[in-house]
Amino acid sequence: MLKGTFLGIGKGLDARECARTAAQRALDGLGTSRPVLAVVVISQDLDVQQALSGLIEVLGNTPIWGCSAASPFSSEGKHSHTVLVGVVSGIGMKAQTHFYPEYSRDSKAVGRQLSQTLQEMVDTSGVLLCTDGINGNFYHVASAFSIGDYPVGGAQVFGGYHIELPRMISGAQAGAGAMAAVVLGGALHIGIGFGHGWKPTGLQFEVTRARDVWIQSLNGLPAVEAYAQILGYTPGQWAQLPLSSMVRLYPLGFRSSPASDELVLRSPLHVEVDGSFRTNVPIPEGESAYLLAGDIPACLAEAGKSVRHAVESLNGARPMMALVFVDYAWKLLFSGRDDELITALHSELGDIPMLGCYTFGQVSRPHSVMLPQQLNQYIMVVLLGEKRSS
Numbered sequence: 305m306l307k308g309t310f311l312g313i314g315k316g317l318d319a320r321e322c323a324r325t326a327a328q329r330a331l332d333g334l335g336t337s338r339p340v341l342a343v344v345v346i347s348q349d350l351d352v353q354q355a356l357s358g359l360i361e362v363l364g365n366t367p368i369w370g371c372s373a374a375s376p377f378s379s380e381g382k383h384s385h386t387v388l389v390g391v392v393s394g395i396g397m398k399a400q401t402h403f404y405p406e407y408s409r410d411s412k413a414v415g416r417q418l419s420q421t422l423q424e425m426v427d428t429s430g431v432l433l434c435t436d437g438i439n440g441n442f443y444h445v446a447s448a449f450s451i452g453d454y455p456v457g458g459a460q461v462f463g464g465y466h467i468e469l470p471r472m473i474s475g476a477q478a479g480a481g482a483m484a485a486v487v488l489g490g491a492l493h494i495g496i497g498f499g500h501g502w503k504p505t506g507l508q509f510e511v512t513r514a515r516d517v518w519i520q521s522l523n524g525l526p527a528v529e530a531y532a533q534i535l536g537y538t539p540g541q542w543a544q545l546p547l548s549s550m551v552r553l554y555p556l557g558f559r560s561s562p563a564s565d566e567l568v569l570r571s572p573l574h575v576e577v578d579g580s581f582r583t584n585v586p587i588p589e590g591e592s593a594y595l596l597a598g599d600i601p602a603c604l605a606e607a608g609k610s611v612r613h614a615v616e617s618l619n620g621a622r623p624m625m626a627l628v629f630v631d632y633a634w635k636l637l638f639s640g641r642d643d644e645l646i647t648a649l650h651s652e653l654g655d656i657p658m659l660g661c662y663t664f665g666q667v668s669r670p671h672s673v674m675l676p677q678q679l680n681q682y683i684m685v686v687l688l689g690e691k692r693s694s
Contacts, residue, residue: 309390309391309392309393309624309625309657309688310329310330310331310332310333310334310390310391310657311330311333311378311379311388311389311390311625311657311658311659312325312326312327312328312329312330312331312332312333312388312389312390312391313325313326313329313378313380313383313386313387313388313389314326314327314329314386314387314389315383315385315386316385317385318354319346319350319351319352319354319355319358319387320354320355320357320358320361321358322350322355322358322385322386322387323346323354323355323356323357323358323359323362323387323389324358324359324361324362325387326344326359326386326387326388326389327342327358327359327362327363327387327389327391328362329389330342330389330390330391331362331363331391333391334391334393337393338366338393339363339366339391339392339393340366340367340392340393340394340397340398340399340492341366341367341369341391341392341397341399341486341488341492341688342359342363342366342367342368342369342370342389342390342391342392343369343370343389343390343391343392343625343627343659343688344359344368344369344370344371344387344388344389344390344473345370345371345372345373345376345387345388345659345660345661346370346371346372346373346376346386346387346388346471346473347372347373347374347376347383347384347385347386347387348372348373348374348463348470349384349385350372350385350386350387352372352471352473352478353478355387356368356473356476356478358387359387359389360476363389363391366391367399367400367401367475367486368401368473368474368475368476369399369401369432369434369473369474369475369484369485369486370434370473370484371434371459371461371470371471371472371473371484371661372461372463372470372471372473372478373461373462373463373470373661373662373663374462374463374470374661374662375635375642375661375662376388376659376660376661377628377642377646377659377660377661378657378658378659378660379646379650379653379657379658379659381643381646382642382643382646388659390625390627390657390659392492392624392625392688394491394492394624394690395491396490396491396693397488397489397490397491397492397690398427398488398489398490398492399486399487399488399489399492400425400486400487400489401474401475401484401485401486401487402418402421402474402475402484402485402486402487403472403474403475403477403479403482403483403484403485404417404418404482404483404484404485405477405479405481405482406481406482407435407436407439407440407445407472407481407482407483408436408439408440408480408481408482409481411440411441411442411443411444411445412441412444414440414444414445414483415444415445415446415447415448416448418445418448418483418485419447419448419450421485421487422448422449422451422452422487423451425487425489426489427489427490428452428454428487428488428489429454429488429489429490429492429493429494429691430454430455430456430457430487430488430492430493430494431449431454431455431456431457431458431485431486431487431488432456432457432458432485432486432488432494432627432686433445433456433457433458433459433483433484433485433667433676434458434459434461434472434473434474434483434484434485435458435459435460435461435472435482435483435484435667436460436461436469436470436472436480436481436482436483437459437460437461437462437463437470437584437663437664437665438573438584438664439481440481440483442460442584442585442667442676442678443678445483445676446667446675446676446677446678447675449669449675449676450675455494455495455496455617455669455670455671456667456668456669456676457494457496457627457666457667457668457669457670457684457686458629458666458667458668458686459629459661459663459665459666459667459684460584460663460664460665460666460667460678461661461663461664462632462661462662462663462664469481472484474486488688491690491691491693492688492689492690492691493618493619493621493688493689493690493691494618494686494687494688494689495613495614495615495616495617495618495619495621495623495686495687495689496613496614496617496668496670496684496685496686496687497609497610497611497612497613497614497615497616497617497670497684497685497687498610498613498666498668498670498679498682498683498684498685499606499607499609499610499613499682499683500569500603500606500631500681500682500683501598501599501600501601501602501603501604501605501606502555502557502569502596502597502598502599502602502633502681503596503597503598503599503602504557504567504594504595504596505594505595505596505597507534507594507595508592508593508594508595509522509523509530509556509592509593509594509595510522510523510590510591510592510593511587511588511589511590511591511592511593512524512589512590513589514586514587514588514589516586517582517583517584517585517586517587518576518580518581518582518583519556519572519580519581519583519587520580522593526539526578526579526580527572527575527579527580527581528542528543528575528579528580528581529579531551531554534595535554539579542575542579543575543576543577543579547575548574548575549574549636550636551572551574551575551581552571552572552573552574552631552632552633552636553597553598553633553636553637554572554595554596554597555569555570555571555572555596555633555680555681556569556570556571556587556593556594556595556596557569557570557593557594557595557596558570558591558592558593558594559592567594567596569596569679569680569681569682570583570585570587570593570680571583571631571633571665571680571681573664583680584664584665584678584680585665585678585680596681598633598634598637600637600638600641600644603634603637603638603645603683604644604645604648606683607645607648607649607652607683607685608648608649608651608652610683610684610685611626611649611652611653611685611687612652613685614626614685614686614687615687617670618687618689620691620692621689621690621691621692622689622690622692623656623687623688623689624656624657624687624688624689624690625656625657625658625659625687625688626649626653626656626657626658626659626660626685626686626687626688627658627659627660627685627686627687627688628649628658628659628660628683628684628685628686629660629661629663629666629683629684629686630645630660630661630662630663630683630684631662631663631664631665631666631680631681631682631683632662632663632664633681634662634683635662649685656687664680665678665679665680665682666678666679666682666684667679668684
């Protein structure tokens with residue numbers, strides 16, 4: 305019986321047929337083995353429901369987990385009008401999917417539901433999550449992991465501008481504003497590595513007014529005006545596309561503790577028409593923030609380190625498949641040079657199949673001593689691995 309992972313790619317204008325092709329190619333690679341999990345990324349220029357129907361036709365009752373995204377990619381490069389399917393197979397592996405459609409509307413309730421789910425599970429080795437990257441409060445979900453000592457990884461999904469909202473996918477369900485989870489067990493383990501290539505510019509602000517996920521003023525000025533004085537252009541120009549989305553290139557760094565030099569990055573999603581910055585993490589007033597800027601060589605170096613850290617955190621498990629979640633700011637920074645990033649990842653991963661997408665953040669608990677954290681501006685590599693029997 306063959307054991308392993310295989311990646312299938314289907315391209316075209318017919319979403320159902322793309323999905324069927326991708327799923328069948330992935331299954332063909334497994335031979336007679338039965339998959340325990342299918343990870344999918346569906347290009348958002350395809351009909352997600354039609355694609356999901358095609359996947360189920362071929363994969364049957366195989367657990368399906370993933371999302372739709374504006375910019376999917378694989379070991380073979382960037383994709384459009386594409387369905388990516390990675391299947392995992394191995395003796396003693398377990399995967400169970402769960403779907404929470406009300407995440408963006410009632411994150412507290414979803415957190416309670418997830419907590420109940422996790423308490424009922426046994427032999428959990430890891431959890432993967434996909435959530436809406438703009439709406440919802442991940443804090444309430446993170447609290448569900450107050451028990452358990454397994455790693456948690458995932459993406460806060462970004463769908464792009466001027467196209468429909470991204471869909472989270474779990475089992476036979478898909479929906480916007482939702483959360484999709486897959487609980488792993490048995491011999492199926494995950495390893496997580498992440499990093500970023502953003503550096504302090506030497507400029508500093510005080511968050512003088514903030515409300516929930518909106519940064520309203522910096523150093524006593526409207527947030528957009530504070531940036532405009534430093535970066536150029538007028539506040540009115542920053543409030544319109546493309547600059548309103550380009551603001552993500554310049555995140556703010558907050559000290560993780562008064563005694564630490566480590567910075568926690570928080571990124572504006574966009575500039576609102578009133579000049580405030582919309583984020584997806586609440587920012588408290590009175591905090592000191594450092595303005596950061598991206599560095600392509602540093603990003604490429606961090607991509608390689610993230611792969612190596614993910615391998616290390618598998619603790620001896622055999623790496624089988626790589627899921628890569630890259631902050632949308634990297635796409636802006638690389639500006640058409642995305643292939644350099646994909647090449648750097650492929651160089652580190654070797655023959656390990658890779659699929660991924662750009663996001664508005666990641667969630668991570670690489671160690672069991674903390675609750676999952678919400679990350680901005682990072683690249684995250686999640687390796688699915690097979691734990692060898694002793």
